[in-house]
Amino acid sequence: MIRDPEHEKMPRKQLEELQLKRLQAKVKDVYEKVSFYRRAFKEKGVTPDDIKTLADLKKLPFTSKLDFRDNYPFGLMAVPLEKVVRIHSSSGTTGKPIVAPYTEADVDMFAEVMARSLASAGMTKHDVMQNAYGYGLFTGGLGFHYGCERLGATVIPSGAGNTKRQIILLQDLGTTVITCTPTYAFILNETAKEMGVDLRETKLRLGIHGAEPWSEQMRKDIEDKLHISAINIYGLTEVIGPGVSVECEHKNGMHIQEDHFLVEIIDPRTGEQLPYGKEGELVITTLTKEAQPVIRFRTRDITSLSVEPCKCGRTLVKMARITGRSDDMLVVRGVNVFPSQIESVLLEVEGVEPHYLIVIDRHDAFSTDELEIWVEVSEQVFSDEMQKMERLEKKLRAEMDSVLGISARIKLVEPRTIVRTEGKAKRVVDRKELPNSGLIAK
Amino acid sequence: MVSRIKQVSVFIENQPGRLVAMLEALEKNQVDIRALSISDTADFGIVRMILSDGAKGAETLRQAGFTTRQDWILSAEIPDRPGGLLKTVAEPLAKAGINVKYLYFYIEAAAGKSMVVVKTDDIDKAEKVLKSP
Ligand SMILES: [Zn+2]
Numbered sequence: 001m002i003r004d005p006e007h008e009k010m011p012r013k014q015l016e017e018l019q020l021k022r023l024q025a026k027v028k029d030v031y032e033k034v035s036f037y038r039r040a041f042k043e044k045g046v047t048p049d050d051i052k053t054l055a056d057l058k059k060l061p062f063t064s065k066l067d068f069r070d071n072y073p074f075g076l077m078a079v080p081l082e083k084v085v086r087i088h089s090s091s092g093t094t095g096k097p098i099v100a101p102y103t104e105a106d107v108d109m110f111a112e113v114m115a116r117s118l119a120s121a122g123m124t125k126h127d128v129m130q131n132a133y134g135y136g137l138f139t140g141g142l143g144f145h146y147g148c149e150r151l152g153a154t155v156i157p158s159g160a161g162n163t164k165r166q167i168i169l170l171q172d173l174g175t176t177v178i179t180c181t182p183t184y185a186f187i188l189n190e191t192a193k194e195m196g197v198d199l200r201e202t203k204l205r206l207g208i209h210g211a212e213p214w215s216e217q218m219r220k221d222i223e224d225k226l227h228i229s230a231i232n233i234y235g236l237t238e239v240i241g242p243g244v245s246v247e248c249e250h251k252n253g254m255h256i257q258e259d260h261f262l263v264e265i266i267d268p269r270t271g272e273q274l275p276y277g278k279e280g281e282l283v284i285t286t287l288t289k290e291a292q293p294v295i296r297f298r299t300r301d302i303t304s305l306s307v308e309p310c311k312c313g314r315t316l317v318k319m320a321r322i323t324g325r326s327d328d329m330l331v332v333r334g335v336n337v338f339p340s341q342i343e344s345v346l347l348e349v350e351g352v353e354p355h356y357l358i359v360i361d362r363h364d365a366f367s368t369d370e371l372e373i374w375v376e377v378s379e380q381v382f383s384d385e386m387q388k389m390e391r392l393e394k395k396l397r398a399e400m401d402s403v404l405g406i407s408a409r410i411k412l413v414e415p416r417t418i419v420r421t422e423g424k425a426k427r428v429v430d431r432k433e434l435p436n437s438g439l440i441a442k
Numbered sequence: 443m444v445s446r447i448k449q450v451s452v453f454i455e456n457q458p459g460r461l462v463a464m465l466e467a468l469e470k471n472q473v474d475i476r477a478l479s480i481s482d483t484a485d486f487g488i489v490r491m492i493l494s495d496g497a498k499g500a501e502t503l504r505q506a507g508f509t510t511r512q513d514w515i516l517s518a519e520i521p522d523r524p525g526g527l528l529k530t531v532a533e534p535l536a537k538a539g540i541n542v543k544y545l546y547f548y549i550e551a552a553a554g555k556s557m558v559v560v561k562t563d564d565i566d567k568a569e570k571v572l573k574s575p
Contacts, residue, residue, distance in 0.1 A: 377453050377486075382509045384451035384490055384561070385543050386481045411485050414455050415509050 003119040007259045008314045015315060019262055020054050022287035027051050030293055033078040036071055037295060057264065058273050062296045068238060073099045079291050089137040090237040100139065100237045101291040109288055113243035113257045114147020120248050120255065121208045121231040123177055125152035130170055132180035134160040139241025140211055144179045147243065163191040170202060177206045182214040185222045200227035208233055210242055213322055215344055232321060238297055239284050245319055250311050253318025260288045265305055268326035279304045279336065281326040282319065300326045302338060330360065330428060331367040335406045339427040342373060345399045351380030357418045357439060358428045371408040373400065376415050416441050443519040444572040448496035449559065452489040453509040456482060464489065467506040473499040477548030477559060492548065492559065515561050518572055522556045531558055531572065538571045540564055
C-alpha cells in the first residue's frame, strides 16, 4: 500500500526540484540560526547562496557524531527550546548521550513517515500491531506507536521485555503485526515454544524489524519460524528515528523518504561522493526537520543506493541492507572488507564458532595487503584426519573468497583462544599489537 | 591379534608450550600414554593417542580447554621382522580395497609386542579382513 502517492511516486525530476527548494531553505535556516553550521560553512568558504543545484550539496561540510558530542545538549538546535515539544535520546559512542529534540511539526513529520513506512511494509488500518520496541528515550517505541495510530491501525504498546506476557497478549488480542528488533523476534519464538505456543498458528502475519544489524539469513529464519513476512526498516536518532527508509513488499532495498531526507553515498576515507550502485558510507541531510536539522550527517553505515524503478511504483531510491560500519571497514588490496561479512560466512559454515579475529599487517590507518582470519576449532568440526581439517580450511577460504572478493588466509586456532567481550567486540588487530592487545586468552 | 580400541585426538596449535600443557594435564590426572603420533601443518597439529583410560583422558583434556574427540580404530600386532607390516596389514587391506587414512606404531611394553594403529575408511570391513587368517 502506498500511503502518499503524490510524494512516494513523484517523478524524479519533480522530486529533485522539491528537494532543491527544501535544501536551499534548510541551509539558509541553519546558517542563520545555528552558530556551529555558520562556522563550519565559513571554514569551507561556502554560503547558502552557493547552493544552486542538488550537485552543490557536496560543497557543504559534513556533520559527524563527534559534533553532536561537542555541541551537547542543545548546540545544534535551530529553534528556541519553547518550540520543542519532545526530546528523545540515544547513547552516544563516546560517553555523552545523543539528544534529539522535536517541534510539533517534527513530531507530525515523524508520525507521517512512520505511517508511510508501516503501509509500505504491508500494514492497513485493519491490523493489530504489537509494538515490542522500547518505549521511552529510544525513538523506536514512540516512533512506531504514533505511526500506527496515524495509519489508523490498532497499536498494543507492549514495549520491550516481559516476553511471556507478550505471547499471551499476542494470542488473546489477535496481534497481526509484531514490531521489534530481529533478535527479539527469535526470543519471542523461543519463549513461545517453551510455553507450548506455535507462533505459526497465531494470526501473526508480518514483522517489521530494525534498530540493529541483521542478515538475509536471519530474515529467512524469522519468516520460517514465525510464519510471517519480515520487513527491514532503517533510521537514526540523529536524523529522526525509524522511518528514514523501509522496504516495500518486494524486499529488495529500503525506499528512502526522499522528500524529507536527502541522501548521498561517500567514500569514507576521502569524503568523495560515489555514484549510484557503489558501496560506501550513507550521508543524510534532513530537508524538513525544524528543531535539529542535520546537514550531511555521516551515518557511518555502509550501504549502496539504487535508483532503478521498483515494481511497487515508488520512485524513491532504495538503499541496500547495511553491510557494516565505516569505522570497522578494512581496505585489503583496494577492496573494502567488513567484519560483518566474515561473521556471515562463519555463521553459514556448520559447526564453526562465530568467534573470529582479523589479524592484519598494517600499512596505514586501515589498509593492508594480507588478511588473516583466526577461526576457533570446535569439537563439531575437529577431525582426527588431517585431510578433513584441510578440507575445512579450504572450504572456509573459498567461502571467504566469494563473499569478500579477495583471498584471505585462514588460521585454525584452539577454542577460547579469542577473548570473549561483552557488547561490541574488537575484531581487527594489527599483528604488532597482538601480544598486548588483550584479545588472546593464552 | 586385532582389536578395536578408542583413540583420543587433540587439536593443538603450533605454539611453544601447548604440547607441554597437554602432557601436564594428562600427568596430573594419572592418565598414561600408550601410543602417540602427531600430524601437523604450519599452524596446527593433530595429536592422536592411545591412553590407559581414553574416556578419562578425553574429559581431562576437554576441561583443560582442548578440542578433543574419540574414535574407534584398529590395533593389530605385527611380527617384528622384514615385511611384517606389509604382510599382516598393508597388503590384506589393499587387496580388499580398503583405504588407509593413517597409521602409526607403538610397543606394548608389558608384552613386548610391536603394534600398529590403523585408521581406514571402513572399520568393520578392515577388522574382518585383518582377523581372517
Ligand atoms: Zn518498492
